Amino acid sequence: MSELRQALAEQLAEAVFQALTDDLARQERVLLVVSGGSTPVPFFKALAAKHLPWKQVDITLADERWVDEQSRDSNAKLVRENLLQGAAADANFVPLTTGDLTPEEGVEEVAKRAASLPWPASVVILGMGGDGHTASLFPDSPELTLALATDELLVAVRTPSQPQPRITFSADRLHQAKRHILHITGDEKRTVLANAMSGDDVRQLPIRAFLSCPLAIYWAP
Numbered sequence: 001m002s003e004l005r006q007a008l009a010e011q012l013a014e015a016v017f018q019a020l021t022d023d024l025a026r027q028e029r030v031l032l033v034v035s036g037g038s039t040p041v042p043f044f045k046a047l048a049a050k051h052l053p054w055k056q057v058d059i060t061l062a063d064e065r066w067v068d069e070q071s072r073d074s075n076a077k078l079v080r081e082n083l084l085q086g087a088a089a090d091a092n093f094v095p096l097t098t099g100d101l102t103p104e105e106g107v108e109e110v111a112k113r114a115a116s117l118p119w120p121a122s123v124v125i126l127g128m129g130g131d132g133h134t135a136s137l138f139p140d141s142p143e144l145t146l147a148l149a150t151d152e153l154l155v156a157v158r159t160p161s162q163p164q165p166r167i168t169f170s171a172d173r174l175h176q177a178k179r180h181i182l183h184i185t186g187d188e189k190r191t192v193l194a195n196a197m198s199g200d201d202v203r204q205l206p207i208r209a210f211l212s213c214p215l216a217i218y219w220a221p
């Protein structure tokens with residue numbers, strides 16, 4: 001882990017800590033939506049070390065692969081092992097999978113679970129892939145149009161470029177958050193983001209759906 005990426009993770013953790021603390025001064029519970037993938041691990045560790053009233057914090061994911069929670073591809077496993085540690089284990093984590101075989105079968109149950117969270121989210125932290133996807137809004141997904149347009153909470157997606165089916169919060173639900181942050185690292189993602197900023201076809205680079213939220217960008221080389 002480079003020093004710059006570590007510093008970025010710590011600055012992001014401080015910003016999220018401040019946002020949750022500010023909201024907790026006005027409301028009983030707060031919701032934090034995080035992303036999976038490899039980028040957020042140092043951020044999760046830095047946030048877990050913050051002195052928050054964790055019992056008042058709900059945490060869920062922007063998206064999830066439809067895999068067993070023990071799978072190394074599970075975003076829930078990543079959150080449990082890196083964020084829900086120490087005092088932060090008192091947070092209420094709401095995962096996005098069920099025991100159903102497919103996300104199409106499980107999406108309704110997950111939506112019921114997610115509906116009980118204290119929306120709007122205080123903060124949504126998005127990641128981004130090299131193809132411009134964010135959450136599980138992929139350029140090559142047949143369900144992209146639905147996920148960008150629906151006012152349902154969640155959408156089951158099957159994407160040719162991805163090995164597993166997935167479930168994702170809809171763009172509408174993510175848009176409703178009070179604050180939006182994009183956490184990315186590396187020159188390749190900086191170039192993808194620059195391309196996204198110089199055009200407007202959301203289907204080509206789905207991160208474009210969040211550029212005017214407004215979106216705070218946390219980037220390090």
Ligand SMILES: O=C1O[C@H](COP(=O)(O)O)[C@@H](O)[C@H](O)[C@H]1O
Pocket residue numbers: 035036037038039040062063064065075126127128129130134135136
């Ligand atoms: O598939 C996913 O990838 C993106 C980015 O992941 P990274 O490994 O490049 O950091 C992530 O935002 C998303 O939640 C995850 O499901």
